[in-house]
Amino acid sequence: MSELLAQFELDDAVEQMYRAGESAERAGRLREAAVHFRVAADQRLGDAAVRLARVLFALGETDEATQWCKAAVADGFSEAEDLIRENSEERQRFLEHAARIMVGAPTFDWLPSGMPSRRVPASEITRRTRALRALDQRYGGIACHTSVLEHLAAVEPMVVVGDAPTWTAVGEVCELAGWTAFDSGMPGTALPHFARALTLARQAENESLIASVLTHAGRMFLHHNAPDDALKAFQLGFVAAQNAWADRRALNDPRQAIASLTTKVSTYGEGRARTLALTALARNHLALGDVAAATEFAAAAVASARNLRSTRAEDHLRWLDQEARQAGASVLAEQVSARSAHSR
Incomplete structure (x- = not known):
């Protein structure tokens, strides 16, 4: 008994x-x-x-x-066999996702489960993220990971109603959630956060954030003895960093920018990323005084933007229009003005 x-x-x-x-x-x-x-x-x-x-x-x-x-x-x-296979393929899936991000492929395959209860300005999201990042840097990821997840849960619904600044702000929270998960000894939970950060960064066309996320992911892979995967992440991050440099409005070296952009534009299908690259090529050729090439790229940019609704793309075309008028490139300016008039 x-x-x-x-x-x-x-x-x-x-x-x-x-x-x-x-x-x-x-x-x-x-x-x-x-x-x-x-x-x-x-x-x-x-x-x-x-x-x-x-x-x-x-x-x-x-x-x-x-x-x-x-x-x-x-x-x-028997489902345990699936766990082994999924774990071995997880980094590969992330790197494939990152590669699609780099060529501008549509990747927005998820949405938050609910709508926001109130609108949170991007600046407010960013302020909170900076405060949490400061805690991470001083005390480590374990000290603030839970707070980062709470912050993410509160602001992630803003993705549904947001714009480029909001997508960037929430993407930065996802990046921090991934980094603090890794620093807390949970690399397996970090990758989904990094993947969503990449998705939001591409949605916002924020090459700098893409580069940052891939660098953090690469450091995590390196720490966990996956040097080949780390190298792939670092290489993709380097390309994104080059793209971020080439996308700046004021470029100090138009010839180098053109070389970078020429490689970049060939990787894009139709859509916002291609329009931005073509517009940047037009502006840099114009800066070198090559009006004929600038006009050709401007025409391609206008054609690419025909079915596009993007404030960022419109801003870049408007800047091109202003620069063309200042340079006396009347035909180029007329092309862009016609696009602007048609899109109103």
């Missing part, structure tokens, strides 16, 4: 550890969840080995996670 009672008490204690693991996982306390699930998995309670493996993959503990997956498969939980 005493043996049965002892077994009952043991089973009850193991069940409580499993429930504590669930609670900790929901709260984002993954290391605590791993401790609880490990006890339950040792006693072969239900799918505890699967739950433990999922948490360990998120923590970057790949070897132990794989061992528990094999144990779970042996116990009849």
Whole structure:
């Protein structure tokens, strides 16, 4: 009788550890969840080995996670095989997403679950992000990751009703969420944040943010012994940094900008990114006094923008119009003015 009672008490204690693991996982306390699930998995309670493996993959503990997956498969939980495959493919999926971002492919494949309860100005989002970034730099990601996630939950719905400044601001929060997750020892949860940051940065056509996100992702890959993936991320980030430089309104070296933009424009399909690159090429050729080339690129930019609704693209075309008038390039100015008149 005493043996049965002892077994009952043991089973009850193991069940409580499993429930504590669930609670900790929901709260984002993954290391605590791993401790609880490990006890339950040792006693072969239900799918505890699967739950433990999922948490360990998120923590970057790949070897132990794989061992528990094999144990779970042996116990009849075949879904554990999918966890191994998904983990090995996760970085590759992120890098493929980043590559699509770099060529301007449509990537906005998610939306927040709800609408914003109030409009939050981009400047307000940015102020809070800067304060949290300062905490991260001084005290580390563990100290502020939960606060960053709370900030993200509050502002992410603004994506639905936002514009380029808002997408950039929320993208910066996603980037910080990914970075603090990595610094908190949870690389597996960092990549989805980095991926959404890239999506929002492309939506805002913010090459500087794209470069920053890819640099942070590359540093994370390097830290977790994935040098090949780190190199790919760094290379894509370098291209984005070059693009950011080439996109500045006031360029100190038009010839170098033209060389960079000529390579860049060939990678874009129809849409905003192509229009911006063509407009920048027109402006830089105009700065060199090559009115014929500038006019040719301006015509291509206007054609590319025919079905485009983008304030940023309109601003760049307007700047081109102003510069053409100042340079006495009347034909070029007429082309852009005709576009502006048609779009009103």
